[in-house]
Amino acid sequence: MFNWFRKKQEVLQFADARSAFAHACSIGYTPLIGGLVPALVEESGGMNRDGERTFMVSLAAPEGELKLWSCTLKGAPGYPEEGDFVGFRVVTIASDLPEPANLIGYIACRLQPLLVTGKGWAVGENFTPENIKPAFRPL
Numbered sequence: 001m002f003n004w005f006r007k008k009q010e011v012l013q014f015a016d017a018r019s020a021f022a023h024a025c026s027i028g029y030t031p032l033i034g035g036l037v038p039a040l041v042e043e044s045g046g047m048n049r050d051g052e053r054t055f056m057v058s059l060a061a062p063e064g065e066l067k068l069w070s071c072t073l074k075g076a077p078g079y080p081e082e083g084d085f086v087g088f089r090v091v092t093i094a095s096d097l098p099e100p101a102n103l104i105g106y107i108a109c110r111l112q113p114l115l116v117t118g119k120g121w122a123v124g125e126n127f128t129p130e131n132i133k134p135a136f137r138p139l
Contacts, residue, residue, distance in 0.1 A: 010117040017085035020113035020121075024060035031061065031103055036087040038111060038121060041080045045069065053079045055107060059088055059100070068100040072107050075129035085111045087121070089128070 014020040017040060024038035031037050038060045045054035051074040059066040070088060072079045080086050089108035094101075107127055114122040 009119065012115040012117075014113035014115075017083055017113055020085050020111070020115070021058070021060065023115070024121075025064060027060065028062040028064075029060050031059070031090045031093065033090055033092060035090050036108060036120075037061075037090060039070075039086050039088045039107070041082050041084045041086055041107075042067065043082055050074055055080065057086065057088060057107070059103070066100045066103075068103060070105065070107050072127050073129050073132065075131065076127045077129065078110075078125055078127055080107060080110055080127070085113060085121075086127075087111050087123070 021040040029037045039057040042056040042058055047053050052071040054069055054071045057070050086107050087109045088105050090105040092104045094104055109123045109127055110125040112122040112124040
């Protein structure tokens with residue numbers, strides 16, 4: 001009854017991960033600390049001795065695709081595969097390093113090729129370990 005004043009949320013469904021990533025590139029996400037940037041997994045680098053899995057990803061940056069190596073964290077409940085549409089969580093931006101190595105973060109989740117206007121990309125699977133606390137930001 002009280003949904004009369006709510007705006008209808010437009011949902012964009014994409015055929016696959018590549019078309020969703022192409023749309024994300026057309027939007028051009030600015031990497032911000034704590035932000036989630038859409039990315040596409042290009043190749044797997046395997047697991048390191050600390051239990052982190054490394055991946056070459058392409059980020060949807062304002063200038064277009066930005067390729068960098070990233071990883072899932074130790075204790076992650078899952079990991080992506082090549083060709084997956086994922087969310088890269090920016091932890092910090094190191095001003096003393098050249099781009100794209102200055103973006104320090106990890107692969108936080110697999111994204112569905114579904115964009116909800118006003119809310120963002122739908123999360124398909126979470127790769128963030130339970131021991132990582134979400135950032136608290138007061139309003």
